[in-house]
Amino acid sequence: MQLHQNIKFLRKRKGVTQETMAAAVGISRSKLAGYELNVNPPLDTLVQLADYLGVTVDVLLRESLSTMPAYALSSLLETDQYLKGKSLRILATTVDAQGRELIEVVSQKAKASYLAGFSDPVFIEELPRFSMPFLADDKKHRVFQVDGDSMLPIPDGAWVVCSYVDDWTQLKDGEKYVVVTEQDGVTLKLVYRLKDRGEGLLLCSTNPIYPPFEVRMEEIRELWRYRLLIQ
Incomplete structure (x- = not known):
């Protein structure tokens, strides 16, 4: 059980003292100190702690939050905040024998299956993968x-390296993203926020023969920010 370590870790991540958190939850500082050490709180207090820290009781009890990679931790802690990826889940990923993150490769052929399999660890494990040590490990x-040719001068068949977006509020208008939606599958586009017409995105091609189109946030399953081109 990861409860005690998680309470302390999340409190520090939140940037509050034991006194501040204890007052907010309605317990004494000494009780909170005990919960962070080795004392199990009663059920009603456990629920209050989870609510204050912004996680479910199950996560508080079971997950080793302090050992998670930064991207996975952010995804997990923000799953209940719609604009930061409500429909996202903990990202299925692969690691090497030393536990280092690998980069999976999604080919044109694999795109047909990606929408159905992106959350399936078995499917992700079957994708080709490699490492790029110079990329940020967080x-x-x-x-x-x-x-296709909708994003010229990036040609058909080129490969783009992208980083996972776990906070939708940090989207940069006019930048390239791989957007995974239920209707359109996996597509590389220029992205703009539709702030004046509810929460959604305008997806644009660099090739003018392709008209822009809109997607609603609830249709989006993954967002990946373009980082570099491999030809």
Whole structure:
């Protein structure tokens, strides 16, 4: 059980003292100190602690939060905040024998199955994968193959390295993202927030023969920010 370590870890991540958190939850500082050490709180207090820390009781009890990669931790802690990825889940990923993150490769052929399998660890494990040591290790990276000529000068068949977006509020208007939606599958586009017409995105091609189109946030399953091109 990870309860005691998680309470302390999440309190520090939140940037509050034991006194502040104890007052907010309605317990004494000494009781909170005990819960962070080795004392199990009663059920009603456990629920209050989970609510204050912004996680479910199950996560508080079971997950080893302090050992999670940064991208996975952010995804997990933000699953109940719609604009930060309510429909996202803990990202299925792969690691090498030393526990280092690998970069999975999604080819044009694999795109047909990706929408159904992106959350399936078995499917992700079957994708080709490699490592790029110079990429930041606090983000999850994946490679997607471009399909078509809608994003010229990026040509059909090129490969783009992207980083996983776990906070939708940090989208940069006019930048390239791989967007995974239920209707359109996996597509590379320029992205703009539709702040004046509810929460959604405008997806644009660099090739003018392809008209822009809108997607609602609830249709989005994954967002990956373009980082570099491999040809």
